[in-house]
Amino acid sequence: MRRGGPSQVSRRTFLRGAGAAGLAGLAGSGLAGCTGFATTGDGGMIFLSTQFRPVNEAEAFRSTLAKTISGVSYVTIEEGPFAGQVRSQVGSGATQMGLLGGLHGDLAPLADGYLEDVTDLLSDLSGRGFPADYVDLARSGTDRAWYIPWADASYVLAAHADALEHLPSGADAESLTYDQFLDWAIAARRANGGRPMLGLPLGPEGLFHRFTQGYLLPSFTGGQITTFRSREAVSAWQYLRELWANCNPASTTYDFMQEPLESGEVRMTWDHVVRLVEAPERDPENWRMLPAPRGEHGLGYMAVLAGLAIPKGSTDPELARDAIRALTTPRAQLDVLRSNGFFPVVDTEIPGNLPPAIQLEADAVAKQKNADDAILSLPPVGLGEREGEVSKVFQDTFRAIVLGGADIRSTLDAQARVLQGVLSELNVPCWAPDPAAERCEVG
Incomplete structure (x- = not known):
């Protein structure tokens, strides 16, 4: 915060x-x-x-x-x-x-x-x-x-004017689909001499696992845990492979995205509002904060x-x-x-005299939350000190599939067993967007 x-x-x-x-x-x-x-x-x-x-x-x-x-x-x-x-x-x-x-x-x-x-x-x-x-x-x-x-x-997208120049034709920056977001990352990389403009918080203290938990998977599958192994989840991870191919490889060292944004190392990203605010503080006129993209099931957001x-x-x-x-x-x-x-x-009513960086974020958060197809997601509930084990499942899945090129189906099957083991030991219900059944089952 x-x-x-x-x-x-x-x-x-x-x-x-x-x-x-x-x-x-x-x-x-x-x-x-x-x-x-x-x-x-x-x-x-x-x-x-x-x-x-x-x-x-x-x-x-x-x-x-x-x-x-x-x-x-x-x-x-x-x-x-x-x-x-x-x-x-x-x-x-x-x-x-x-x-x-x-x-x-x-x-x-x-x-x-x-x-x-x-x-x-x-x-x-x-x-x-x-x-x-x-x-x-x-x-x-x-x-x-x-x-x-x-x-x-919440978490939102952030983009500098340098990246906004390369939005796909006809795309609305405040109502992007995941396909358009990928096309944007591709166009920005090509226009930048092959150097990616997109960066993601994949460092040791980064929060990218919240992107897969609360944004990508709900948007592609409608759930998080109960749809973890679904055919639609396979498509979501295939998508993430394509997105990573157009992402700055130094992202694996990024914890707080405001730092590479400020330095100009990247020009578009996604992160928690806390970890974005410094980038636009000194130059708000050249920055936009945007709602997350939407998939087939809607706009997943946490x-x-x-x-x-x-x-x-x-x-x-x-x-x-x-x-x-x-x-x-x-x-x-x-x-x-x-x-x-x-x-x-x-x-x-949010007043108009907020610091510019906070105003940018407030507008993006409101548009995300109030979208007609919004899918509310929550961080894991009821896991206590074992929440890190569940987050690690999503982190390990990313490392295996996206960074390591492992087979998607077999990786999801293996990680689903790890995930179910933790949830079964704790005997907790699922959390949004999954149905709150008495016992959370990995699907």
Whole structure:
């Protein structure tokens, strides 16, 4: 996640240094024994969150929180130990937190006895216009709400004017098909003397697996897990081979695409909005942020939805409810957009005076989300510390098929067995866009 405007400290500097700073302030927080917590130790009700963990992002949000509601201390924790801390504290009857913040995948697994029912609060706030899909997610497959939608982010395309010159004839940059996107990459490479203009985040810390999970496969197959081995999935991987042939081979080293975009090494890409924002900051007139392409089944896109929940035994349930009410007002939602770059989930007009880079992203995210054929995808839900094993399946599939030239069908069959092994051990339901069956089966 990112801040809303220019900063004297480079974003990449504090993102890479965040791990070392993650335990700062534990002694003053009273939570030194809880692995993974990081806070300034300001006192007040603990708001435990997996979001905005890098130091500058946490401080930016604390400033927003302080002017939104008093008496709340923002404490961050990594996703892995988050569920364990909540389960341990609630289970022992010694809850130290008053409010929780996390992604849908962080909160949904806790609906089985560790979160307060907030159905009445969601009803009270219904006039704020939360998207129906998000309200359904907050119910986690039940008839009650377990969290309140807080903010969201996504992934989009980014392109410089140098690349936009080579769009295929008749193609609308804001309504591309995957075939047109490939044709565009081919035309840009040829016009650039054979040097690819397209780059993708395939480095060790890159997020390209989210592209296959939430964009390519849903668009080609309508699903992610239940269609993993389908005939349409074979076509999707064949497509990706062709796209890779027109992609800068240095992509295997790219983590944050704003860096090669800024340097001019590539001129078109796809990535998380957080990891794109610096590229257009200094020259917004020459940049476009665009919705993802669409395939036969529609426009697959991934929503990174964050929510606010109240743990069982909250230290101050009324203050927690007041904080949720305050953080879901249009003003507070726009403050978070400016300070941390996550978009509103309430019905409010995006102002025209945002920093240009954020405005570009806001427009692209809105067009993607509101497309008639949009297919909502989520990051894996309910996997906890084993989420990395599922992501590795998609990463290994790419390496084998696209980089290694392995047979597509046999590779998908082999990786499907690995994927099913993890899901069977965890015995979890599937997540969007797949149907939420009680047990997720690889298809």
